[in-house]
Amino acid sequence: xxxPRILATAARVLNQVRHDHRTLALLxxxxxxxxxxxxxxxxxxxxxxxxxxxxxxxxxxxxxxxVTSIATLRERRSGTLxxxxxxxxxxxxxxxxxxxxxxxxxxxxTAIAVGFAVWVCGLEVAGNLGLLFAVAIADALLGTSLxxxxxxxxxxxFQVVQxxxxxxxxxxxxxxxxxxxxxxxxxxxxxxxxxxLSHAIDALNAVARDDQDAGYIWLRIGFVxxxxxxxxxxxxxxxxxxxx
Amino acid sequence: MDAQxxxxxxxxxxxxxxxxxxxPGLDLLVPRGEVVGLLGPSGCGKxxxxxxxxxxxxxxxGTVTVLGDxxxxxxxxxxxxxxxxxxxxxxxxxxxxxxxxFAKIVGAPPAQVARVxxxxxxxxxxxxxxxxxxxxxxxxxxxxxxxxxxxxxxVLDEPTVGLDPVLRVALWELFAELAAEGxxxxxxxxxxDEATRCDSLLLMREGEIIARETPESLLARTGTDNAxxxxxxxxxxxxxxxxxxxxxxxxxxRATGGTP
Numbered sequence: 001x002x003x004p005r006i007l008a009t010a011a012r013v014l015n016q017v018r019h020d021h022r023t024l025a026l027l028x029x030x031x032x033x034x035x036x037x038x039x040x041x042x043x044x045x046x047x048x049x050x051x052x053x054x055x056x057x058x059x060x061x062x063x064x065x066x067v068t069s070i071a072t073l074r075e076r077r078s079g080t081l082x083x084x085x086x087x088x089x090x091x092x093x094x095x096x097x098x099x100x101x102x103x104x105x106x107x108x109x110t111a112i113a114v115g116f117a118v119w120v121c122g123l124e125v126a127g128n129l130g131l132l133f134a135v136a137i138a139d140a141l142l143g144t145s146l147x148x149x150x151x152x153x154x155x156x157x158f159q160v161v162q163x164x165x166x167x168x169x170x171x172x173x174x175x176x177x178x179x180x181x182x183x184x185x186x187x188x189x190x191x192x193x194x195x196x197l198s199h200a201i202d203a204l205n206a207v208a209r210d211d212q213d214a215g216y217i218w219l220r221i222g223f224v225x226x227x228x229x230x231x232x233x234x235x236x237x238x239x240x241x242x243x244x
Numbered sequence: 245m246d247a248q249x250x251x252x253x254x255x256x257x258x259x260x261x262x263x264x265x266x267x268p269g270l271d272l273l274v275p276r277g278e279v280v281g282l283l284g285p286s287g288c289g290k291x292x293x294x295x296x297x298x299x300x301x302x303x304x305x306g307t308v309t310v311l312g313d314x315x316x317x318x319x320x321x322x323x324x325x326x327x328x329x330x331x332x333x334x335x336x337x338x339x340x341x342x343x344x345x346f347a348k349i350v351g352a353p354p355a356q357v358a359r360v361x362x363x364x365x366x367x368x369x370x371x372x373x374x375x376x377x378x379x380x381x382x383x384x385x386x387x388x389x390x391x392x393x394x395x396x397x398x399v400l401d402e403p404t405v406g407l408d409p410v411l412r413v414a415l416w417e418l419f420a421e422l423a424a425e426g427x428x429x430x431x432x433x434x435x436x437d438e439a440t441r442c443d444s445l446l447l448m449r450e451g452e453i454i455a456r457e458t459p460e461s462l463l464a465r466t467g468t469d470n471a472x473x474x475x476x477x478x479x480x481x482x483x484x485x486x487x488x489x490x491x492x493x494x495x496x497x498r499a500t501g502g503t504p
Contacts, residue, residue, distance in 0.1 A: 004348065008349060012334070012337070012345040015337060015341055016336045019336050078330075078332060078334075078335070079328045079330050079332030080334060082328065082332065083328065083346075085300065086298050086299065086324070087321050087350055088318070088349065088350060088351070241300060242300055242301060242302045243301070244261060244301075244302045
């Protein structure tokens with residue numbers, strides 16, 4: 001691991017996004033607007049306070065998954081990845097550069113989404129707002145790391161876009177948004193208990209209701225972090241300096 | 245010349261891509277400080293050979309030694325510059341930003357960015373987005389990136405494709421200049437008339453090097469006055485097109501090394 005090369009790579013990725021104004025706007029605003037839409041749909045019902053926190057987990061996760069998987073796929077297909085790997089850039093430097101750049105973007109994105117949900121849509125957060133941020137950022141980083149991993153298995157843009165439903169939808173369905181996990185069939189509940197998004201949703205709900213102690217929340221953040229590290233480790237193993 | 249002194253030394257290189265045997269067992273010795281032209285029809289294995297030399301190609305058998313180290317080893321990543329056939333650049337970044345990023349990766353001083361921009365004649369485009377460049381400009385940007393860090397060996401895959409004659413001449417002058425500074429250049433092309441600008445030539449066909457000699461001796465030996473006719477003459481002498489090119493007209497020592 002080489003810190004200057006990681007920073008150079010992160011700066012380059014951010015520079016690419018900065019030159020693409022439309023992507024930047026979509027990246028920062030879409031999750032907030034979607035949270036707003038959900039709040040609007042459930043006006044005058046007790047639903048938004050219940051699912052609002054989960055929405056904060058969901059949208060940045062999906063957006064980061066898509067953006068990262070396509071960005072790294074582009075890098076593979078344009079030949080720049082092959083060029084970089086013939087140069088003195090470590091595979092971990094490359095992945096960490098991406099994780100850092102999109103991690104920073106996800107902090108901004110989450111800040112806007114949480115701010116919008118709390119101050120505009122009136123989502124009540126009984127617990128610590130700082131913890132809410134911590135969970136939401138871990139969640140966006142999870143999207144980034146799974147996106148990096150997914151791009152390794154995609155040969156084309158068509159494939160990578162379809163990995164989104166494959167990687168993401170099961171986590172949404174089994175995460176307890178539609179039906180609390182305790183009410184799922186036993187096998188599905190067990191699977192759901194091992195998926196990272198479930199724990200991010202649990203943690204966000206706990207912060208919003210303030211019905212658990214900080215230890216409960218940090219344990220769940222730790223679980224998500226373990227998934228992030230595993231996805232980054234497997235993702236960097238799929239980068240090959242030599243290709244057939 | 246032994247493997248340590250040579251810029252590139254290859255023995256028994258075998259490469260399979262899919263089910264196709266692209267390089268069936270190639271031997272090659274390239275001395276340092278020369279501009280070596282790698283010529284042959286498209287699909288003959290030039291790019292695969294170059295990828296094996298830079299160490300991005302999975303090889304089935306054989307040894308590839310570059311500047312005294314195994315091809316692709318970590319120590320070589322500072323010492324070898326590689327330009328792929330398609331311009332490998334970030335389209336959504338300006339020319340100068342592309343170069344600054346790669347300069348940081350290879351550890352080249354920032355001042356080198358201006359120098360390679362000047363050497364590849366991209367001064368007026370430094371602030372343009374790479375996506376807005378013409379094909380020729382984009383490939384020059386890709387070349388400029390390969391020049392960063394003053395590599396001892398430059399492996400350039402078709403660097404002059406899509407360039408007008410004036411720029412092509414300018415690039416070949418740049419290559420000669422780099423060689424005079426001690427850089428070894430392996431330059432592929434399927435444009436045979438570029439051959440005469442090289443110090444030595446490798447003629448490749450169906451995964452084998454069928455000749456390795458200076459442009460002058462090639463022309464003299466085949467009794468032709470340009471490289472294209474010489475190449476055709478070699479193939480004719482070697483038998484019917486499509487059959488394996490056997491050795492009789494190309495002495496083994498020519499194909500495998502030794503300065504002619």
